[in-house]
Amino acid sequence: MVEIEIDGQLVNAEPGEMLIAVTDREGITVPRFCYHKKLSISASCRMCLVDVEGAPKPQPACSTPIADGMKIHTQNERAKASQKAVMEFLLINHPLDCPICDQGGECELQDVAVEYGSDVSRFSEGKRLVAPSDIGPLIQTDMTRCIHCTRCVRFGSEIAGIMEMGGTGRGEDLKIEPFLAEGITSELSGNMIDVCPVGALTSKPFRYELRSWQMNAVESIARHDLTGSNLYAQTYKGKVKRVVSGDNDNINETWISDRDRFSYEGLAHEDRLLYPQIKVEGQWKEVEWSVALDYAVKGLKNNILNSRNAQKLGGLASATATTEELYLMQKMLRELGCENLDYRLNVKNLDKTIHLPSNIKLAKLEQVDYALVVGANLRLEQPMINHRLCKAQLAGAVMNALSVKEFDFNYPVGNTIVSPNQIASTLAGVLKHVLEAKNQEIPEYLSTLTPSSEATDLANALLNSEQAVIILGEHVLNNTQANSIANLITEIAKHSNSKTLNVSATANALGAQRVSFTPNSTGMNVNDMLNAEMSAFLLLDVIPEYDFHHVDSALAALSKEDVFVVSLNSFGNELVSQYADVILPMAAMYETSGTHINIDHKLQSFSAAVSAPGEAKPAWKILKVLADLLELPGFHYESSAQVLSEVAHQSEVDHEYDSSINLDEATPAIETIWMHSPYQTDELLRHASSLQASKIGQMNAASMSQATADVLSLKSGDRYLGVPVDITDTTADQCVFVSSNQATNMGGLS
């Protein structure tokens, strides 16, 4: 610590830290454009000039390191004159079209110009004009307004991990633009809107909608992945009009993914369910809530309760639901004496599921020196987790992926590409090599195994690292050896002193686990239910063609003549209308209060930013009223917070799991790994039109190797289960990796 003097005031600071960081901490205003606390320093705009005693010229506060005894003036004549001069220069080419600029009212240039600008310009020459360019459906550009601060450029190379924007030309012809005709494709691109200090980059879906001061900003939590990014929903007259990022250094720092930023668009989709509906003699009728609820209760009573047949009732929920919703639903089912409940609808085989703890915190991920990513397209599936790894890599960490397909990480990754049935054996090889290196006993199941050279390399990389993490992703979920893979990772981590991170189930899956939204040994899991003789189902936000692994058996089970189905949904869906008997319209994200549990096991509660459209109601209220009508005790909640405090008082149930490792299981000749596009993982996203129009939203391909294509007699451009075939040598043999943006019935592959 050294002592310096700023504007006559004594201040403590670390030697070497930049002056602007100190003034920011002390609440002393220094104007700036190019400086951004999370980006490298470029010191190019010169707006932050201050007077440092002893220095011959004014110094930029953003790139002047602190030294003991420094005396700084941010407000004296010299500082003010410099700031005013820079402002005049910056405005020379700026169009000053604030009245038609979306940034108006939240523009750093506007604010600083009011403070430091002059009211007349001495510049009478012509201004520079930059032709408009289309860089994609998410970001609107007006590059004539650009002040060349290069924040967006640095954001690309330092945070998004790919440099997409750049400065071409020179002098007066300098232009900030992307090189590729397809525009900006990063999954984090929307952050450029936040970092751009002027109206050069603004939100395209929000264009010409409103002024920032007309909206209320409501703190909220993103629910599309395991991060739970902090953000603000900006609302106007009961509608979410825009989403911007919030700050939380332990979670999303100051960034959010495009998925979190633009999903709100789905809220206003015409498919929203506005009124309760009941099906009478095959015809749908919109009715009052009381009628619909009575109908639901009567149906449940007739079909199960009167005959004391609660074990013929099944409850299924989407993992996007809030913790409170899931808690109430399980409580209601269990009060009815029903132990058939599940949220793991997309898992093929629930007898052997993945059990792997996550024991490293998000913020710590950027400190690892080695990461092994098993079966994940991390960048698109968990963008903010990937961002932490990207930072680790930039700091020198080594990254490896063990996968059936090469994915496009935004940092260098060593790829080990193996068929689905070799993932377990490769990891077994890693384990054996680690055990040998540590002089540990080799267990029976590894005795005959010879580690492949790839396995030895992966093991050595682990052994050479000090802080390693092994990440298990979603692609392994339905691998025949899924549980062995998870258990092998546990063993490897144990013996190599590594951490593990389980991203195989996303959204609020941890919330579902917290409230035990899975059956105990007396109940049925989802796949058991689909094959049993059921009489009724209660469904929470379930969309069959996306959510079930076994779509066909799900549709068959739900559509049976004598099965009574009560479905809570926020969007209309044709298949739901076919099998349901009552559809209760529920509030979507931003319309309900609740709690999301993120990968750090952090409970993050949010309030409703707006109320749901039409007659739709928050699902926790619907479930509560339903329970009341069913005359169940203990549902006198007045708020979701009350529900949550009850959850907090429940002890967490430790589920027993199978820790066995079996390398001899029969594996299919060709395994299909079916992933929905990252912008289709829940109902709100599927209805968010700009995201769907983006490059990532348009991803639709069934990748396979030439050998696999030969076995299946397919050519490039053919269709495999409705998806265009892409033959590539970056996909392992014996597997088809589908990344689809289509609603399809084919997701369930036996």
Added chain:
Amino acid sequence: MISNKAKKQIDAWVAKYPEGRQSSAVMEALKIVQAENNNQLTHDNIQAVADYLDMPGIAAAEVATFYENYNHQPMGKHVIRFCHNISCMLNGADDLIAHLETKLGVKTGEVSKDGLVSVKKVECLGACVGAPMFQIGDQYYENLTIEKIDEIVDGLK
């Protein structure tokens, strides 16, 4: 996209820089690729250079558009690189450029009808003492006048 001969030349430049710093060779690589491409760099050429040097396309484009040495349109056999920076400007470069444009019937950046000459405005070439000046190939021509320009240009074949 890049010939093997050009790749060899680029590799020689890459070898001069520390390992992992291959992108430092981008200026030379662009020059080499431009030379084998009718003295012009297309979008695809720039991308090819970027791919070859394992750097983002936009980063190569920043270099390719910053320096006047790189051409982004078709060029004539001879490129007259006319300095219009401060010393030359003060000594009448703008009028001389206008004369040249009328004489050749082209605007700066275009190619004369016979494909022989194009004119390009460039920044200071470090020959201010002989301003106004231009460069053709490796040759500097200084203290230019209308007569001198006519003589030089008429002599181009």
